[in-house]
Amino acid sequence: xxxxxFERPTDHYDEGITDIDKEICSLIKRRKEISGNNPGYPPFExxxxxxxxxxxxxxxxKSIFGSMMNEKQYKPLIEPAGFRQHIAIxxxxxxxxxxxxxxxxxxxxxxSVLTLSIDWDNEPEIESxxxxxxxxxxxxxxxxxxxxxxxxxxxxxxxxKYVVSPPLPDDASGLQLRFTQYINPFKKSETGDEIVxxx
Numbered sequence: 001x002x003x004x005x006f007e008r009p010t011d012h013y014d015e016g017i018t019d020i021d022k023e024i025c026s027l028i029k030r031r032k033e034i035s036g037n038n039p040g041y042p043p044f045e046x047x048x049x050x051x052x053x054x055x056x057x058x059x060x061x062k063s064i065f066g067s068m069m070n071e072k073q074y075k076p077l078i079e080p081a082g083f084r085q086h087i088a089i090x091x092x093x094x095x096x097x098x099x100x101x102x103x104x105x106x107x108x109x110x111x112s113v114l115t116l117s118i119d120w121d122n123e124p125e126i127e128s129x130x131x132x133x134x135x136x137x138x139x140x141x142x143x144x145x146x147x148x149x150x151x152x153x154x155x156x157x158x159x160x161k162y163v164v165s166p167p168l169p170d171d172a173s174g175l176q177l178r179f180t181q182y183i184n185p186f187k188k189s190e191t192g193d194e195i196v197x198x199x
Contacts, residue, residue: 077149078111080108080110080111081108083108084107085107086105086107087106087107089104089114089199090102090104093197098120099120100116100195100197105172107170111165111167112164112167113163113164114177115159116136116162117157117159118153118158118159118160119156119157120156122156134181134182135148136180136182136195137179137182138162138177139178139180140175140176144168145164148160148162149163174199176196179194179195179196
């Protein structure tokens with residue numbers, strides 16, 4: 001999703017806390033390194049204790065730890081530019097009542113764009129079992145950064161669009177595109193469903 005640019009909320013800054021703010025940044029970096037950049041989220045009882053010990057509001061601390069858990073969402077977004085060509089993929093996978101398709105890759109000079117389409121029968125008894133709002137994370141390899149930029153659904157169809165950078169090779173043979181389903185964004189509540197396309 002396109003992110004709204006952040007504007008500095010005030011011109012005021014107490015220069016006397018600069019060293020403390022630098023130390024906070026250093027501790028965040030150390031926290032990432034020790035946790036392998038997978039810190040999780042502290043139990044609420046820890047946060048309650050820290051709130052009382054340091055005289056900070058619990059909800060404030062919950063917000064801070066929530067932001068640090070989801071650092072990836074702040075990574076600069078690549079905007080596809082310089083369209084080059086479409087590359088046909090024409091792959092499909094059936095899992096349960098759902099039909100997943102990838103039709104093509106749109107190649108740009110700085111990125112690739114692909115769309116995961118999902119179809120199912122909209123009969124009420126099937127729809128209630130198979131249609132739930134989900135988030136799909138795309139993983140190709142450590143070489144590529146993949147991000148969903150838009151998505152939507154109706155009673156019998158859903159589509160999710162992804163930007164991949166750097167761009168995928170024009171000959172995508174041998175690539176494996178792995179979509180993991182989550183109930184919520186930011187890799188929360190994995191459903192166990194994985195859709196794999198072998199190119």
